[in-house]
Amino acid sequence: MRNISKEIFLSTLLCETMGWRLRNEEFSGPTPLSELTRGQRFRREQGIDIGIRARELFQDGVLIDEPTTELAATKTESVLNDRNVPAIFEAAFLLNGYATRSDVLRRRADQWDLFEVKSGVNDHKDYVDDLAYTAMVLSKCGIKIASAKLLLISREFRLGMDNPRLFNEIDHSDDILARLSEFDAKWETVDEATKNPIMPEPHPVWACRNCSFLKECVGNGIENPIFDIPRLSEKKFNDLVDSDILSIEAIPLSFALTENQDIVRAAVQTGNPVINDNLSSELHDLSWPVHYLDFETAVTAIPLYEEIAPYTQVPTQYSVHQSDRVGNISNHTEYLADPTKDSRFELAVNLINDLSGDGSIIVYSHFEKTIIIDLAKLYPQLGEQLSDLIERLVDMQTIMSKNYYHPAFKGSMSLKDILPVLVPELSYENLTIPDGGTALATFVYLATGRYQGEEADAEKQNLLDYCKQDTLALVKIHEQLSQLG
Numbered sequence: 098m099r100n101i102s103k104e105i106f107l108s109t110l111l112c113e114t115m116g117w118r119l120r121n122e123e124f125s126g127p128t129p130l131s132e133l134t135r136g137q138r139f140r141r142e143q144g145i146d147i148g149i150r151a152r153e154l155f156q157d158g159v160l161i162d163e164p165t166t167e168l169a170a171t172k173t174e175s176v177l178n179d180r181n182v183p184a185i186f187e188a189a190f191l192l193n194g195y196a197t198r199s200d201v202l203r204r205r206a207d208q209w210d211l212f213e214v215k216s217g218v219n220d221h222k223d224y225v226d227d228l229a230y231t232a233m234v235l236s237k238c239g240i241k242i243a244s245a246k247l248l249l250i251s252r253e254f255r256l257g258m259d260n261p262r263l264f265n266e267i268d269h270s271d272d273i274l275a276r277l278s279e280f281d282a283k284w285e286t287v288d289e290a291t292k293n294p295i296m297p298e299p300h301p302v303w304a305c306r307n308c309s310f311l312k313e314c315v316g317n318g319i320e321n322p323i324f325d326i327p328r329l330s331e332k333k334f335n336d337l338v339d340s341d342i343l344s345i346e347a348i349p350l351s352f353a354l355t356e357n358q359d360i361v362r363a364a365v366q367t368g369n370p371v372i373n374d375n376l377s378s379e380l381h382d383l384s385w386p387v388h389y390l391d392f393e394t395a396v397t398a399i400p401l402y403e404e405i406a407p408y409t410q411v412p413t414q415y416s417v418h419q420s421d422r423v424g425n426i427s428n429h430t431e432y433l434a435d436p437t438k439d440s441r442f443e444l445a446v447n448l449i450n451d452l453s454g455d456g457s458i459i460v461y462s463h464f465e466k467t468i469i470i471d472l473a474k475l476y477p478q479l480g481e482q483l484s485d486l487i488e489r490l491v492d493m494q495t496i497m498s499k500n501y502y503h504p505a506f507k508g509s510m511s512l513k514d515i516l517p518v519l520v521p522e523l524s525y526e527n528l529t530i531p532d533g534g535t536a537l538a539t540f541v542y543l544a545t546g547r548y549q550g551e552e553a554d555a556e557k558q559n560l561l562d563y564c565k566q567d568t569l570a571l572v573k574i575h576e577q578l579s580q581l582g
């Protein structure tokens with residue numbers, strides 16, 4: 098059985114069964130870097146990098162990096178007692194089955210300032226809960242906390258600035274007081290519920306929608322859980338659970354759903370795709386030649402280029418397929434930025450050229466529209482031409498959400514989930530870059546010099562292949578829908 102961690106404690110407050118499972122399941126530590134996808138690896142590395150940069154705010158701090166929690170807790174105790182140490186990084190605490198690590202503790206006479214480092218820019222209730230959990234365990238261990246603060250990424254940071262300017266300090270000392278007393282009251286009950294040899298009886302709760310145990314727990318044997326209903330509200334979820342309804346098959350027709358939700362119910366209950374009459378007319382409204390557009394972007398905490406705020410969506414490449422009639426590709430153009438510099442202006446100019454003329458521009462989701470709007474704001478001299486492109490955009494995902502649903506979509510309208518159902522012969526499996534996260538990480542690694550020479554050339558080609566596959570998928574999906582509508 099594991100010690101209670103922040104994740105186990107907060108999960109138990111949502112659902113005792115989830116907390117119990119987390120505490121009692123086999124856990125061999127975080128997945129090794131070598132077993133992560135490139136996209137996951139990049140996110141892990143970025144988090145580690147931010148943690149290291151945050152330490153620069155605290156002079157002469159001591160890092161607790163012992164290999165086990167027990168050893169780390171012992172080392173922490175001795176460093177806490179050394180009054181010459183002004184700050185401690187990754188201090189470890191263990192008490193009666195509870196464990197935690199604090200990102201930074203800064204000594205203030207007999208008290209301590211507690212800091213939690215986050216990779217996000219926006220303050221969030223969950224961050225306060227994280228901070229409150231750590232503060233609770235520290236308080237129980239006899240640590241006097243003078244203040245509790247978050248270090249978030251500052252939107253004002255720009256490449257080249259000192260690390261201390263990367264962070265925005267938010268004092269939550271007052272906010273965590275209320276949370277602390279709530280958590281404190283649960284100290285015993287969480288421990289008892291999660292160390293009991295018998296797993297607590299599960300009951301469907303709103304937290305089930307994001308729970309990794311759903312399929313083996315209350316969702317066991319349910320092929321189409323009610324969470325597959327798009328945008329299901331918590332109120333509707335509770336109404337259904339009150340009637341013992343957990344599967345879409347069991348939702349009565351008298352239960353009010355929105356138009357888009359009703360399509361999903363109808364498809365699941367009949368076992369057949371639902372095709373609305375409007376599908377055909379909306380597809381017929383397209384003007385030809387039709388273009389299919391997809392962007393890839395780089396979004397990073399530490400900006401890749403000067404004058405860019407953290408987490409700015411920087412478009413780095415696009416693919417455009419053009420068809421003169423359904424399913425018939427008449428042209429393909431593409432663009433991949435030079436990773437060593439901010440190429441957004443060049444990308445925008447090329448995009449305008451590649452989409453010149455008339456005809457609808459099909460995209461999948463609002464993402465492409467957002468990118469073009471941002472480019473128009475950034476380069477007012479291209480504003481009129483970019484606005485013209487926006488006028489021609491048609492979102493295929495919106496058309497589908499209103500007019501078409503296949504029971505095999507399993508609640509997802511994402512391109513990667515609908516493609517195997519509609520166009521099974523077109524797969525991403527043989528591509529070196531199979532998803533957007535890997536594409537993002539690949540571009541960042543190119544921009545930061547991790548790939549060089551032939552390897553860099555090969556990765557650039559992989560990026561082009563991936564983006565091209567996305568727009569080819571749109572061509573094929575359009576073809577399939579045309580045959581249905």
Ligand code: SF4
Pocket residue numbers: 112113114115118299300301302304305308309310311312314315316
């Ligand atoms: S699926 Fe629901 S009931 Fe089961 S452990 Fe998860 S949150 Fe709890």
